[in-house]
Amino acid sequence: ELFPTRLRSTGTSFCYNVGRFVAALGPLVKVLLDKMYEGPNADRLTGVTMCGVFLVGLLVLPFLPETRGKALPE
Structure with a gap:
């Protein structure tokens, strides 16, 4: 809905594949x-860091444009 009609499938595919690429980098990260983070709390600090990145993504969501009830541009 955020992309023009002629680019909608391309935009959707691009976003999907960027997510797959980032997910593939997860084990490396x-x-x-x-x-x-060496030491006894390494796993805990790693998890907190990765969750922090996820939370930043959630905080960005309210600032995206709302498309509910609006006509889609052609």
Whole structure:
């Protein structure tokens, strides 16, 4: 709904594949964070860091344009 009609499928596919690419990097990021946070709380700090990134994404959502009830541009 945020993309023009002629680019809607391309935009949707692009967003989907960017998410897949970022998800594929997840294990690598976990290993790097584990090396950065050494000690008994390494897993806990790694989890808190990764959850923090997720929460930043949630905080951005209210600032996206609302498309409910609006006509889709052609």
